[in-house]
Amino acid sequence: MLPEWVTQKCPEISADHREAAIARQAQLTKPTGALGRLEQLAIELAGLQATERPRAARVPIIIFAGDHGVVAQGVSAYPQAVTIAMMANFASGGAAISVLARELGSTLEVVDAGTLAEEAMPDIITDKPRHGTRDFSVEPALTPAELAFAFEAGQRAVARAKAHQPDLLIFGEMGIGNTTASAAIAASLLGIGAEEIAGSGTGVDAAGRAHKVRVIEAAIARHGVASASPENILCTVGGLEIAAISGAIIAAAQARIPVLIDGFIVSVAALAAVRLNPSCQPFLLPSHQSAEQGHRLVLRALNVQPLISLDLRLGEGSGAAIALPLVRSACALHNDMATFAQANVPDRPKAR
Numbered sequence: 001m002l003p004e005w006v007t008q009k010c011p012e013i014s015a016d017h018r019e020a021a022i023a024r025q026a027q028l029t030k031p032t033g034a035l036g037r038l039e040q041l042a043i044e045l046a047g048l049q050a051t052e053r054p055r056a057a058r059v060p061i062i063i064f065a066g067d068h069g070v071v072a073q074g075v076s077a078y079p080q081a082v083t084i085a086m087m088a089n090f091a092s093g094g095a096a097i098s099v100l101a102r103e104l105g106s107t108l109e110v111v112d113a114g115t116l117a118e119e120a121m122p123d124i125i126t127d128k129p130r131h132g133t134r135d136f137s138v139e140p141a142l143t144p145a146e147l148a149f150a151f152e153a154g155q156r157a158v159a160r161a162k163a164h165q166p167d168l169l170i171f172g173e174m175g176i177g178n179t180t181a182s183a184a185i186a187a188s189l190l191g192i193g194a195e196e197i198a199g200s201g202t203g204v205d206a207a208g209r210a211h212k213v214r215v216i217e218a219a220i221a222r223h224g225v226a227s228a229s230p231e232n233i234l235c236t237v238g239g240l241e242i243a244a245i246s247g248a249i250i251a252a253a254q255a256r257i258p259v260l261i262d263g264f265i266v267s268v269a270a271l272a273a274v275r276l277n278p279s280c281q282p283f284l285l286p287s288h289q290s291a292e293q294g295h296r297l298v299l300r301a302l303n304v305q306p307l308i309s310l311d312l313r314l315g316e317g318s319g320a321a322i323a324l325p326l327v328r329s330a331c332a333l334h335n336d337m338a339t340f341a342q343a344n345v346p347d348r349p350k351a352r
Contacts, residue, residue, distance in 0.1 A: 002148050002231055002276070005155070010253040010279040011050075018047030021054070027339040031348075035333060037307070038326070041285070042334035045327075048258045048283060053335045055167040056327040059260070060107045061097060061317050062157050062169065062248065063090055066114035066241030067132035068177030069141065070219075075180040075212045077202045083176050084117050090174070091123040096314055097172055100321035107164060113153050114240025115175070127153040128240060136184065136237045137219045143235065150240045154247025162255060168285070168327070169252050171245045172317020173265050176202070179292065182268040184216045184237035186298055189271055191227040193217065197294030199264070199313075230275040238272075245269035246276070253280035260327065262320040263290035263312065267298045274302065287323035288312060 021043040026032060033039065045054035065087050071080045089095045090110045093102070101108040112121065114128040129149035133141035142150070161169060175181075179201035187194045194216035200209050216237075220226050223236045234243050246269045252259050261270050261284050274281045286304040289295055291313040299306060307326050312319045340347040 001144060002151055005254070006151060006247065006250055007277050008254060010277065010283065011256045013047040013282055014050035015047070017050050017052060018043055020052055021046035021334065024334065027341070028337045029340055029343050029345050030337070038330040038333060041327060041330040044285070045258065045331065046334075048256065049167070050256065054331045056324065056331050058164055058166050059104065059168045059170055059324055060109065060161045060164050060166050061101050061172060061321060062109045062111060062161060063097060063172040063174060063317060064111045064113040064154070064157070064241035064244045064248075065174040066178065066239050067116045067175055068181055068239055069133045069135035070137055070180055070215065071177040072135050073137050073215050075204070075215055076176050077204045077208065078176050080116065080176050083115050083174060086174050087112065087115065087117070087121060087124055091121070095316060096318050097316040097321060100318060104321060104324055106170070106321070109157065109160065111153065111157055111244065113150060113244040127156060130240075133181075133239055136181070137215050140223065140236045141181070141238055142240070142243070144231070146240070147231065147235050147238070147243055150243035151247030154244040154249070155251040157244070158248050158251040158255065158257070166257055168258050168260050170260050170262065170317045170320040170324070171248055171266055172262055172320070173241050173245060173315055175239060175241050178239050178242065178265050180212055180216060181237060181239040181242060182265045183212070183294055184219060185233055185242065185272060186268045186294055187216060188220055188225045188228060188233040188237060189230065189275060190297065190301055192297070194220070197297060199293030201292070230272050234272060242269045242272075246273040249273040249284070250277050250280050253283035258283045258285050260320040260324060261286045262317045263288065263315055264292035264295040264298065265315060266317070267295060267302065271298055271301055285327070288319040290319060
């Protein structure tokens with residue numbers, strides 16, 4: 001069983017602050033709607049953060065890493081050792097998300113939520129119940145106790161981030177094989193075939209993708225998890241880093257911290273989180289639509305529209321980090337533009 005906190009209701013959107021933001025947008029020195037979705041983004045943030053001045057200055061980035069037993073079935077273009085090597089790369093500052101974090105002035109935390117690393121690594125937080133998942137093509141990936149541990153690892157990461165008084169949070173992931181796990185989760189949650197949702201991941205060719213589809217479909221059929229409960233699906237075909245992100249999303253929303261959602265894998269974790277606790281849905285701000293085949297289907301299921309589409313498929317939270325300056329611009333425009341009255345600019349005549 002998952003911990004009781006997972007289903008505890010998240011705060012309501014502040015209707016008063018949202019209405020005040022709508023009113024302010026109508027007074028700014030621009031034609032109504034001229035800033036398009038940036039206007040709506042500022043309004044949404046004002047309601048979520050319960051403030052007259054929405055903010056996106058302090059945005060910690062947390063990467064959760066995990067390994068996957070299903071890699072034994074040849075579903076990835078890269079060897080499993082890459083997971084641990086990339087964790088070290090994150091910590092030493094050489095990865096894409098490390099570069100982006102520096103550019104954005106964001107802190108970067110790396111959590112080993114379930115890799116095969118036998119010992120703790122420098123500058124990485126180890127918080128895992130086991131070393132990698134089991135091969136879900138043969139047996140369930142996780143026990144209920146292991147899944148619960150992963151959710152609480154996500155909650156613990158949010159508790160640490162709260163010390164930075166974050167305006168938003170970005171969650172990223174690393175784990176060879178995790179597009180296979182994510183596709184299996186999404187196919188099961190949505191009740192659709194793996195052919196529709198499984199993409200090329202780290203770059204498998206057409207034959208490799210077809211093999212991945214067969215592995216996923218066989219596992220779903222073997223375990224009978226199509227349209228099963230989210231908890232059952234996550235135990236059966238999930239990943240520790242994916243579950244930790246689901247827990248972190250719910251914990252962030254419960255703390256009234258919006259989450260800038262990254263690509264396919266984080267979006268699948270978000271979908272699982274929403275199925276477990278629908279009240280976290282408003283706190284999801286989608287950053288981008290990735291090149292991964294099934295991402296648009298997951299975004300559609302979440303009923304969200306991404307800010308950008310740049311054919312990204314790196315993961316690591318990189319897409320969310322790249323979209324963050326747009327969120328910051330939306331906040332700056334909302335907070336700092338002059339009103340018609342302040343600038344002594346004539347407004348449109350009022351409708352009679």
